[in-house]
Amino acid sequence: MQLAHKRMASSTHPSAPCAACKFLRRKCIQGCVFSPYFPPEDPLKFTNVHKIFGASNVSKLLNEIAPHRREDAVNSLAYEAEARLKDPVYGCVGAISVLQRQVLRLQKELDATNADLIRFSSNQNMLTIPQSPGNYPQNPHALPPNYGNYSWNCNP
């Protein structure tokens, strides 16, 4: 509620209906679940989220989340919606594929470079290898979870 108040106050039109209520042509009542996160000066944010998720689903989702986490939730929904509008086939899953490939490539490069360092050290009969903080692979990758068994051939 405090967050809502702060957001409403920060709007350049504090008395204007929020972007969601304006789009849905309804009265923006006090305590409107959308108003803190969909200011009237950014109508596209709501339009995108509505196009992809639907206002009703977003409203349901927000009501199930603690108020202090709703802003992050709306922003991640807005990110997903924009990604899906720009890439209707893969949405932001395309970004996940790019990043996963990048992690694998970097890990391979790092392994090869570490192997070179060890080879150097052996060739010189040296027992120590110069150390830099965070120089060696520290832990297995925390790759994102594989939800379901859904696959796609994404080569953006």
Added chain:
Amino acid sequence: MQLAHKRMASSTHPSAPCAACKFLRRKCIQGCVFSPYFPPEDPLKFTNVHKIFGASNVSKLLNEIAPHRREDAVNSLAYEAEARLKDPVYGCVGAISVLQRQVLRLQKELDATNADLIRFSSNQNMLTIPQSPGNYPQNPHALPPNYGNYSWNCNP
């Protein structure tokens, strides 16, 4: 159409309505836009996608995509939906944050290891450094695009 036919035929109940039509309690007609991608034996796939995106939005999206790309689209939607149900605040954007941090950490480690190799080489007055394929940073990161200006504090 061919893909649809193949998928329908691969179902264990080729004459049963697809999971979408069963859930929506409607007749699964020939050419149903959902049936190739929502087989009756995997009802959860449709339930999840419907909960997050809504059947109507998914249907609209599929109709705007070429048939040969629809399977990838449905699977990426199913991935996003499952991620959002498991993490209502960040959804699969949480995975993007994890991967972005991982890429930055690996790049830092790789830079430090390459610096060590160069230091070794200088100390030994050697002009050549043992090379492994793909040993050095090859190109700047193709980080995923920053959609909008939406931010969140995601530390899963």
